[in-house]
Amino acid sequence: xxxxxxxxxxxxxxxxATLLVxxxxxxxxxxxxxxxxxxxxxFPSNAIAYCLREAGLSVGDIDxxxxxxxxxxxxxxxxxxxxxxxxxxxxSWMKSLPLWLKSKLHLKREMDAAFGGQYRGRYIxxxxxxxxxxxxxxxxxxxxxxxxxxxxxxxxSTTTMGCGKGNRIKLTHEIRFPHSLGLxxxxxxxxxxxxxxSGEYKVMGLAPYGEPRxxxxxxxxxxxxxxxxxxxxxxxxxxxxxxxxxxxxxxxxLFGGPPRAAESRVEQREMDLAASVQVVCEDVMLxxxxxxxxxxxxxxxxxxxxxxxxxxxxGRIMREGPFENVWIQPAAGDAGGSLGxxxxxxxxxxxxxxxxxxxxxxxxxxxxxxxTDAETRAFLDSxxxxxxxxxxxxxxxxxxxxxxxxxxxxxxxxxxxEFGPRALGARSxxxxxxxxxxxxxxxLKIKFRESFRPxxxxxxxxxxxxxxxxxxxxxxxxxxxxxxxxEKHREPGATEKMAGLEGIExxxxxxxxxxxxxxxxxxxRVQTLTNERNGRYYRxxxxxxxxxxxxxxxxxxxxxxxxPIVCTPQDAWRCFQGTHMDVLVLENTVLLKEEQPANxxxxxxxxxxxxxxx
Amino acid sequence: xNLIAKLILLILYPAALVLRIISGILGRDPLRLKQPAxxxxxxxxxxxxxxxxxxxxxxxxxxxxxxGMSGVIAPVLRAAASLxxxxxxxxxxxxxxxxxxxxxxxxDEVYTLW
Numbered sequence: 001x002x003x004x005x006x007x008x009x010x011x012x013x014x015x016x017a018t019l020l021v022x023x024x025x026x027x028x029x030x031x032x033x034x035x036x037x038x039x040x041x042x043f044p045s046n047a048i049a050y051c052l053r054e055a056g057l058s059v060g061d062i063d064x065x066x067x068x069x070x071x072x073x074x075x076x077x078x079x080x081x082x083x084x085x086x087x088x089x090x091x092s093w094m095k096s097l098p099l100w101l102k103s104k105l106h107l108k109r110e111m112d113a114a115f116g117g118q119y120r121g122r123y124i125x126x127x128x129x130x131x132x133x134x135x136x137x138x139x140x141x142x143x144x145x146x147x148x149x150x151x152x153x154x155x156x157s158t159t160t161m162g163c164g165k166g167n168r169i170k171l172t173h174e175i176r177f178p179h180s181l182g183l184x185x186x187x188x189x190x191x192x193x194x195x196x197x198s199g200e201y202k203v204m205g206l207a208p209y210g211e212p213r214x215x216x217x218x219x220x221x222x223x224x225x226x227x228x229x230x231x232x233x234x235x236x237x238x239x240x241x242x243x244x245x246x247x248x249x250x251x252x253x254l255f256g257g258p259p260r261a262a263e264s265r266v267e268q269r270e271m272d273l274a275a276s277v278q279v280v281c282e283d284v285m286l287x288x289x290x291x292x293x294x295x296x297x298x299x300x301x302x303x304x305x306x307x308x309x310x311x312x313x314x315g316r317i318m319r320e321g322p323f324e325n326v327w328i329q330p331a332a333g334d335a336g337g338s339l340g341x342x343x344x345x346x347x348x349x350x351x352x353x354x355x356x357x358x359x360x361x362x363x364x365x366x367x368x369x370x371x372t373d374a375e376t377r378a379f380l381d382s383x384x385x386x387x388x389x390x391x392x393x394x395x396x397x398x399x400x401x402x403x404x405x406x407x408x409x410x411x412x413x414x415x416x417x418e419f420g421p422r423a424l425g426a427r428s429x430x431x432x433x434x435x436x437x438x439x440x441x442x443x444l445k446i447k448f449r450e451s452f453r454p455x456x457x458x459x460x461x462x463x464x465x466x467x468x469x470x471x472x473x474x475x476x477x478x479x480x481x482x483x484x485x486x487e488k489h490r491e492p493g494a495t496e497k498m499a500g501l502e503g504i505e506x507x508x509x510x511x512x513x514x515x516x517x518x519x520x521x522x523x524x525r526v527q528t529l530t531n532e533r534n535g536r537y538y539r540x541x542x543x544x545x546x547x548x549x550x551x552x553x554x555x556x557x558x559x560x561x562x563x564p565i566v567c568t569p570q571d572a573w574r575c576f577q578g579t580h581m582d583v584l585v586l587e588n589t590v591l592l593k594e595e596q597p598a599n600x601x602x603x604x605x606x607x608x609x610x611x612x613x614x
Numbered sequence: 615x616n617l618i619a620k621l622i623l624l625i626l627y628p629a630a631l632v633l634r635i636i637s638g639i640l641g642r643d644p645l646r647l648k649q650p651a652x653x654x655x656x657x658x659x660x661x662x663x664x665x666x667x668x669x670x671x672x673x674x675x676x677x678x679x680x681x682g683m684s685g686v687i688a689p690v691l692r693a694a695a696s697l698x699x700x701x702x703x704x705x706x707x708x709x710x711x712x713x714x715x716x717x718x719x720x721x722d723e724v725y726t727l728w
Contacts, residue, residue, distance in 0.1 A: 073673035079684035086634040096728040098619040105695040156676040173656040196723035230655035
């Protein structure tokens with residue numbers, strides 16, 4: 001009988017489930033994709049149901065269930081924090097602890113109830129950072145590697161380092177709450193007026209518009225960084241220990257004012273703050289990487305935890321760090337913890353050996369649901385949609401690449417849904433990277449999001465080094481590295497033209513021959529494509545290259561601001577109809593907006609209003 | 615039920631205050647709020663033996679912080695929690711969704727830390 005293991009992460013943000021059968025990853029998905037609530041924190045009932053469906057199992061068939069953190073250690077940290085900050089912690093004490101008394105201290109019983117008593121095994125619990133570390137090392141292509149995990153906080157740890165070899169991982173050192181690089185970054189996310197836990201990407205995207213003029217102030221007052229990458233934070237400036245906000249009045253006084261109000265105009269000051277915290281974050285990440293390299297002597301590094309989604313920092317580690325190879329878990333946030341705990345059970349608890357797969361064992365992170373053509377067409381017929389079916393892939397690729405070359409914005413749904421926060425060509429909105437208007441059109445008319453936000457390129461792996469400064473051996477299959485556009489593809493004189501401009505004005509200058517994916521500092525968050533990992537999406541990019549001479553296409557997630565990435569054909573249709581997207585491709589089926597029943601402006605507005613702004 | 619929980623917590627909070635004072639007198643600083651001396655802030659992590667620890671909700675690697683006093687108050691709160699046990703598996707029949715809904719008006723980032 002095969003051994004099935006279910007990993008669960010839940011109750012904080014990005015709840016998710018992963019199913020392993022005989023050690024192989026059969027399915028993994030985030031709950032938000034099913035409930036359509038971004039970062040859904042609830043118990044991932046829908047994700048679990050999907051995983052079991054994918055394997056043809058029921059709850060009673062599961063041999064082991066694991067949870068991605070240790071609730072009692074977290075409870076200990078919470079109490080210790082309340083004691084340390086008393087009496088200031090009173091409000092937080094009264095608000096948070098009822099949750100613990102009623103639910104979190106009864107986790108086994110809660111899960112028993114959720115599974116209807118059908119699971120008869122024992123529950124297994126792993127430390128939060130051990131789950132992250134496992135999700136980074138076990139699926140990686142390495143037999144041995146140094147491990148670095150960085151996030152907001154789990155139980156006590158906020159940063160850990162260690163190493164993995166064969167089927168074992170070992171974390172040797174840590175930095176503990178409240179000293180947290182993730183929470184430092186989140187404090188600035190809050191202070192610059194964005195939503196914590198989703199706005200960190202915006203801060204990273206905003207940073208190139210600014211100057212890091214506050215970096216020294218941050219280093220002097222907020223965070224003391226040692227040469228070995230370890231750090232200590234002065235908690236007089238932070239309120240997250242026991243308050244209901246991220247920062248204190250001392251923090252506001254230090255940076256000259258209160259936090260920016262959400263949705264108000266982003267000024268040069270916010271851009272400079274973003275640039276400053278980004279520089280400090282990169283500094284810590286690089287120092288940590290160098291220190292771990294020195295301690296472990298490994299040539300390989302694996303990373304996970306929310307901070308490992310800082311692609312700019314990752315890019316610097318790749319280019320400037322001491323490691324020959326770097327692999328980052330694409331579901332680096334809490335969702336990936338479900339994978340980590342499941343793999344810990346397989347290797348550490350059950351003792352099974354591990355054979356590293358040179359291409360990694362995540363299969364392009366395409367671990368979610370897929371919908372058949374028959375299901376798709378049945379749905380499209382039910383809503384009266386007009387569509388064209390392409391039974392031959394060649395014809396489909398020819399048609400779609402022609403539409404892309406006409407600067408059409410295309411919703412692209414193929415294969416199994418991605419696991420993790422990035423759309424990698426299975427649930428993506430794509431466009432022509434050569435178009436000078438594409439960034440603005442996609443931001444304002446499709447995604448309804450801030451105009452400063454950059455878009456990422458998908459590039460054929462074989463052409464990647466021509467366009468982007470990637471090290472000779474490096475790939476970026478999961479869009480987790482930011483790297484500069486090569487000099488030969490930059491627009492001559494663009495730097496000089498931008499020199500006199502401030503902030504978002506820089507967007508008006510064409511910066512390269514792929515302007516839609518070139519940020520104002522000439523950087524790009526690259527996804528490299530291979531036929532093995534990306535299948536039809538790779539072949540689409542290849543056909544576009546053959547026909548139009550450009551191996552790069554714009555790839556952004558298939559959603560609007562505040563919406564989880566689409567999962568089903570129904571979600572994709574709603575998003576297609578709720579935006580100004582021109583084309584929708586659902587597997588072999590192509591829909592053109594001009595042929596669909598006309599939408600009223602009120603439909604667009606009500607679609608936008610159905611998602612809380614992030 | 616929420617009112618009873620809040621009443622219990624209200625009664626217990628002074629204990630946290632007392633523990634803070636005792637902690638201060640004893641010079642304990644489990645959160646390292648005072649800047650530690652030395653060339654590194656890395657803390658050596660305990661390495662649990664075997665795999666038995668995976669069956670526990672407590673952590674051997676990340677257990678009590680050095681000098682912490684939560685051990686005094688945690689058992690009382692855990693005993694109080696027994697008053698609020700959720701329905702058993704037989705009562706729920708698989709329809710139970712664990713994780714109490716969050717109180718409105720509290721930012722996500724704060725919940726993330728709780």
